[in-house]
Structure formats: C-alpha cells, structure tokens
Amino acid sequence: QTELIHTFNGIPFSTRVSKELLQSLDTFEAREDDVLLVSYPKSGTHWLTEIMRNLYHSHNEDNGVSKVTLTSPLEFGDLSKFDELRNLPNKRLIPTHLNYEMIPVQFKTKKCKMIYVIRNPKDTAVSLYHYYKQNPNLPKIEKWSTFLEMFLKGEVVCGSWIDHVLSWEKSKTDENVLVLYYESLKEDLPKYVKEISTFLGINVTEEQVKDISKKSSFSEMKEKAEKEKVNPNHTVCVLTSNKKLIFRKGTVGDWKNHFTSKQNARFDELFNEKINSSELARRVEYES
Ligand code: A3P
Numbered sequence: 001q002t003e004l005i006h007t008f009n010g011i012p013f014s015t016r017v018s019k020e021l022l023q024s025l026d027t028f029e030a031r032e033d034d035v036l037l038v039s040y041p042k043s044g045t046h047w048l049t050e051i052m053r054n055l056y057h058s059h060n061e062d063n064g065v066s067k068v069t070l071t072s073p074l075e076f077g078d079l080s081k082f083d084e085l086r087n088l089p090n091k092r093l094i095p096t097h098l099n100y101e102m103i104p105v106q107f108k109t110k111k112c113k114m115i116y117v118i119r120n121p122k123d124t125a126v127s128l129y130h131y132y133k134q135n136p137n138l139p140k141i142e143k144w145s146t147f148l149e150m151f152l153k154g155e156v157v158c159g160s161w162i163d164h165v166l167s168w169e170k171s172k173t174d175e176n177v178l179v180l181y182y183e184s185l186k187e188d189l190p191k192y193v194k195e196i197s198t199f200l201g202i203n204v205t206e207e208q209v210k211d212i213s214k215k216s217s218f219s220e221m222k223e224k225a226e227k228e229k230v231n232p233n234h235t236v237c238v239l240t241s242n243k244k245l246i247f248r249k250g251t252v253g254d255w256k257n258h259f260t261s262k263q264n265a266r267f268d269e270l271f272n273e274k275i276n277s278s279e280l281a282r283r284v285e286y287e288s
Pocket of ligand 1: 039040041043044045046126127128216217218219246247251254
C-alpha cells in the first residue's frame with residue numbers, strides 16, 4: 001500500500017496534500033475578493049459549497065457580482081496549484097480544511113471573507129469513520145472503537161477536532177469571518193441561506209432563497225451525485241473527487257447509533273473541558 005498519510009507540524013495530512021505546498025502556504029497571494037470556505041472534514045463542506053455556488057449563480061447581472069469559480073481545496077496537490085490559482089481570472093471561492101494558523105497570511109491581512117462551518121464532534125467522528133471505511137484514499141479501519149480512539153487522540157486527517165475549532169477561536173470577532181453550525185442549517189436552512197447571502201453581499205429574493213434551499217437539500221444533492229460522473233478535477237474535499245462517498249445520512253444525532261455509553265463518557269471526559277473553554281465549541285448542539 002502506498003503511503004496515504006504524512007505528518008506536517010504534528011498534524012496528519014493526506015499525501016494528496018504535498019509537503020512543499022504546506023511549507024509554502026504563507027507565500028500564497030490572496031486577492032481581496034477571495035472567499036474561503038473552511039471546515040474540519042465531514043462538517044458539511046459540500047453542503048456549503050452547493051449553497052454558495054447557487055447563491056452566486058442566482059444573482060442578476062446588475063448586482064455587480066463577478067463570475068465565480070469554485071476551486072479545488074487550497075492545500076490539494078503540489079505547488080503548481082498556486083500558479084494555477086494565480087492564473088484564474090474569476091473571483092475565487094476556495095475550500096480548505098486548514099486550521100487558522102496555517103491559513104496563508106494574506107487572507108488575514110487582506111480581510112478576505114471566510115466562512116467556518118462547525119459540526120458537533122460526535123457526529124463528525126461517526127461521519128469520518130464511515131469515510132475512512134469507504135474511501136480508498138484513507139487508511140483501512142476495521143472497528144469503530146479503534147477509530148474513535150484515533151479521533152480522540154487527534155490521530156486522524158487534519159488532527160484533533162477541538163484543536164481545529166480552538167485555532168479558529170481567534171477569528172471569532174473578525175467581521176470578515178462568519179461561523180456557521182451544521183445543526184443550525186439542518187434546523188432552518190432558508191434562514192442561513194439568507195444570512196450567507198447577506199455576508200457575501202449577494203441580493204436574493206425570497207423565491208430564490210426557497211429555490212436554493214431546495215437545491216441544496218440532502219436528497220437533491222445525493223441524487224445529483226449519484227448521476228454525476230466522477231471528475232478528478234472537481235474536488236471539494238482533498239480526500240476524494242467521488243461525491244458518491246459524501247452523501248451518507250446527512251442527519252443530526254447519528255452518533256447515538258455508534259457510541260456506547262462508556263465511549264460517550266470517555267468522549268465527554270476528554271473533550272468537555274476544552275469545549276467549555278471555547279465560545280465556538282460551546283455553541284455546538286448534539287440534536288435538533
Ligand atoms: P454523514 O456522513 O453524517 O451523512 P463534508 O462535505 O464536509 O465531507 O461532510 C459530509 C457530511 O455532510 C456527510 O455526513 C454528508 O451526508 C453531510 N451532508 C452533505 N450534504 C448535506 C446536506 N445537503 N444536508 C445535510 N447533510 C449533508
């Protein structure tokens with residue numbers, strides 16, 4: 001088996017993310033109108049890209065929004081990626097799983113808009129477990145209990161969930177950063193489609209909000225993914241271009257079908273103190 005994971009700055013990354021790219025992140029030239037979509041894996045990245053893509057497509061010619069390209073993740077591939085993005089004439093919507101420290105400095109100094117989406121860590125762990133089981137780009141995992149231990153120790157791709165959220169804590173008062181929760185979107189999607197449109201400065205009608213909410217529902221996205229041919233150049237998640245691996249259940253609370261009460265107690269024991277110390281993590285909900 002070829003190497004699937006390498007470690008950089010103590011964090012496990014897919015080998016689809018090159019070390020030289022990670023070393024050069026701070027040389028990345030951001031543009032003021034770039035939009036970053038940031039997440040820990042399995043937090044709803046594809047969902048958000050669908051909402052944002054539809055929002056940009058729904059605009060009228062006269063509201064001044066330029067053409068937008070959803071690029072592959074910032075950290076995906078090797079250094080040639082930076083040239084590729086430099087040569088892109090359109091406004092760039094860039095997904096990434098990087099923690100706040102690793103985000104190229106120019107995105108911060110130029111105050112680019114960034115959306116950070118958070119999902120409750122128990123459902124995130126379950127979703128990532130199934131991803132490990134099905135995704136050939138991730139190491140083989142046999143048992144849930146083994147995986148949960150890896151997750152708790154931060155020995156999974158992108159490292160510890162709580163460290164990722166804690167790193168973004170620093171940005172929580174920045175006006176250019178919008179923090180969203182997977183569970184809130186599940187509860188009232190139209191409300192957040194509107195909030196995202198306001199944040200991005202896109203005018204949409206009530207009708208368009210309704211239409212976008214429908215198009216980005218789990219069932220419609222899953223159905224579309226099943227019909228779509230896999231295109232290796234269309235990558236939202238570093239770990240796969242195969243969207244069929246993404247739409248599993250799309251619910252809140254699936255963790256209850258996986259965690260034993262002992263595992264739940266261990267999770268709370270290891271995570272709760274840090275979660276309570278973080279304003280962003282504290283707001284996480286476990287069921288709708
Ligand atoms: P599950 O494995 O729990 O089903 P990411 O896009 O960051 O890889 O996250 C994938 C998770 O988001 C999967 O969770 C997937 O089903 C869920 N998801 C994707 N689109 C969704 C949607 N439109 N509504 C709700 N959940 C969605």
